[in-house]
Amino acid sequence: MASIVERPKKGGDSTFQVKWRQDGEWQTERFGDPDSAKTFKGLVEAHGNQWPHGWIKGLGFVEPDTHPDDVPLLDFAHRYVDRLTGIDSRTRKDYKRDIDNHFGGFRYTAPDGTVQRLGALAHRPARGGPPLPATICNVTQDDVTDWVRTQEDGITDPADPSKKVRRKARPKSIANRHGLLYCVFQAALDAATPLRADNPCAKTKLPRQDDGIVEEMCFLExxxxxxxxxxxxxxxxxxxxxxxxxxxxxxxxxxxxxxxxxxxxxxxxxxxxxxxxxxxxxxxxxxxxxxxxxxxxxxxxxxxxxxxxxxxxxxxxxxxxxxxxxxxxxxxxxxxxxxxxxxxxxxxxxxxxxxxxxxxxxxxxxxxxxxxxxxxxxxxxxxxxxxxxxxxxxxxxxxVRALDAEIAAAVEVAMSVPAPAGLRVVETA
Structure with missing residues (x-):
């Protein structure tokens, strides 16, 4: 088990040192606040009292947390769906279709005959460089946000920027796909040996659904x-x-x-x-x-x-x-x-x-x-x-607007009840 030791400084502030034994040797990492130390302590313990994969002492996660058993996102997602219980075969097939078409991108054939995948969830390294194929460990919150934005905006034809090869997705569709992605990463987080330290979908700000859901319904008189x-x-x-x-x-x-x-x-x-x-x-x-x-x-x-x-x-x-x-x-x-x-x-x-x-x-x-x-x-x-x-x-x-008049009348009655006898307003000078 790791522990946290507060180290007072001469100026009155403190640092917080996380200590644990790894292979018989003491390991430490310092933080400027107790919350960061507590979070790191949890990461150490989740990794079996080992340094979290991808963490550089004194620098933190230079790249996303990785694991020796890291696998491509699509492979892990398919295995996750295969192990789901309580769903019928059609639902399982639909989930896999969404994984291939929306997590892995859709097949696009350029005018010169070359084939590529557009709109795929990918990892963009913090230090720059071309996007990397998504794995269960390298995807970050920013990567998920970029993927959501791509679905919001639609995908432009690489050969003709004035055209869209995939139209904008509806907010509800985006929410459904994001929900499936969340569950896939949560499975990696909840595994007996966690493959990640967090769920990159946990804080995604999704497009509002209330702007479109009313328009999608048609009510007839x-x-x-x-x-x-x-x-x-x-x-x-x-x-x-x-x-x-x-x-x-x-x-x-x-x-x-x-x-x-x-x-x-x-x-x-x-x-x-x-x-x-x-x-x-x-x-x-x-x-x-x-x-x-x-x-x-x-x-x-x-x-x-x-x-x-x-x-x-x-x-x-x-x-x-x-x-x-x-x-x-x-x-x-x-x-x-x-x-x-x-x-x-x-x-x-x-x-x-x-x-x-x-x-x-x-x-x-x-x-x-x-x-x-x-x-x-x-x-x-x-x-x-x-x-x-x-x-x-x-x-x-x-x-539900039919009761508006009744609600207003009920409030009016409640607010107009006379004060009990004996209660008087005391005038102040």
């Missing part, structure tokens, strides 16, 4: 949805029923289209959400559990919804899909979007609709209608199947 629904019903009444159900329940597409006849309770007017479609590595789909544990939920349905569902389940077997195409198979998002939704949307736009919502925006629209009806956010969280109320508040809290 009732009359706007009616415009689309009218066009959709003229194209395919069964497709219109599905969209009415989506906007009326807030279910995700993969949840609604995975509903089976046995999930409907005709006596209690409820639908039981127990499964959802999952994309596989080969881009096929299979039925699996919903997105989160709390996404398994029981939803109460209105009388009109029940009437519509009774028509769909009449004469069907318990395992049949409630919403299905003409061949009896479950709807696929891409087919439904192209053949039904887009056609109806285009027709509505021609007739004056000013928005182009996605199918998923029916879920957002459902929430906006509930908030307008003053349904509390915790109840909306349960209905949507969000794992945390934080998710609901972050996504939809900006819509």
């Amino acid at each position: 009732q009359d706007e949805y009616l415009r689309i629904g009218t066009e959709l019903r003229a194209i395919d009444p069964f497709a219109a029923d599905l969209c009415d159900f989506l906007v009326g329940t807030g279910l995700r597409w993969g949840e609604a289209t995975a509903l089976q006849v046995r999930d409907l309770n005709l006596r209690s007017n409820t639908i039981n959400v127990q499964r959802a479609w999952k994309r596989q590595d080969d881009n096929t789909f299979r039925v699996g559990p919903p997105k989160t544990p709390k996404a398994r939920r029981l939803l109460i349905l209105s009388d009109s919804q029940m009437e519509m569902l009774r028509r769909h389940v009449a004469g069907r077997s318990p395992e049949d899909w409630i919403f299905r195409g003409r061949d009896g198979a479950a709807w696929r998002h891409s087919n439904f979007y192209k053949r039904k939704w887009k056609r109806a949307l285009d027709a509505a736009v021609v007739k004056g609709l000013t928005k182009r919502p996605r199918l998923h925006d029916l879920r957002h629209t459902h929430v906006s209608w509930l908030i307008a009806a003053r349904i509390p956010l915790p109840a909306i969280q349960v209905r949507l199947g969000h794992e945390s109320i934080t998710t609901t508040v972050d996504r939809y809290g900006h819509l």
Whole structure:
């Protein structure tokens, strides 16, 4: 174990000496403040009472902390993802795709035929020189910041600076990629023999997400949805029923289209959400559990919804899909979007609709209608199947304006309560 010894100086100040035994010999390093000494003591102990790799006595880390077992960042990141538990094969594949395309950069072919990687996370030495390939040990906080900035700005075509070969990434996308990178470095930090002394992602300032998330959502008023629904019903009444159900329940597409006849309770007017479609590595789909544990939920349905569902389940077997195409198979998002939704949307736009919502925006629209009806956010969280109320508040809290008048009135009442009898204002000269 290392120790810290305070060494008073003649002028009244003190230095702080870290002492420890390494291979039977005393080793020391001095610092001007106790916090730095405490941090260094932790590094020494984390390295098995050895000098931290890359530390030069009296100078500190001239280059980032390195380790004899240092490995390329991409290799370590792939091993990290391979060892993750509790995720499906599709998620694992998506993580690896992000590692290769965003940590390792994307493949760019120059006009002369040469191939290079652009936008990769790399290490830029403090003393200058060309960037070095990123390893699990040499990446610094500055390197991560530079990588984030590159994603914020987009990547310019080396052959034509007026063009971008990769557009600016959305703040949410950057946050997701940075979160994966953080976990990779944290795994190196938490290893039985730590490969690093710190996580270079810990203090990264990410772009604000609130400027873009509202724009990404599209909320429809009732009359706007009616415009689309009218066009959709003229194209395919069964497709219109599905969209009415989506906007009326807030279910995700993969949840609604995975509903089976046995999930409907005709006596209690409820639908039981127990499964959802999952994309596989080969881009096929299979039925699996919903997105989160709390996404398994029981939803109460209105009388009109029940009437519509009774028509769909009449004469069907318990395992049949409630919403299905003409061949009896479950709807696929891409087919439904192209053949039904887009056609109806285009027709509505021609007739004056000013928005182009996605199918998923029916879920957002459902929430906006509930908030307008003053349904509390915790109840909306349960209905949507969000794992945390934080998710609901972050996504939809900006819509909660319907109670402004009531809040102002409540404050006014609270502040206008008369003082209890017997209390008098004492006048001072």
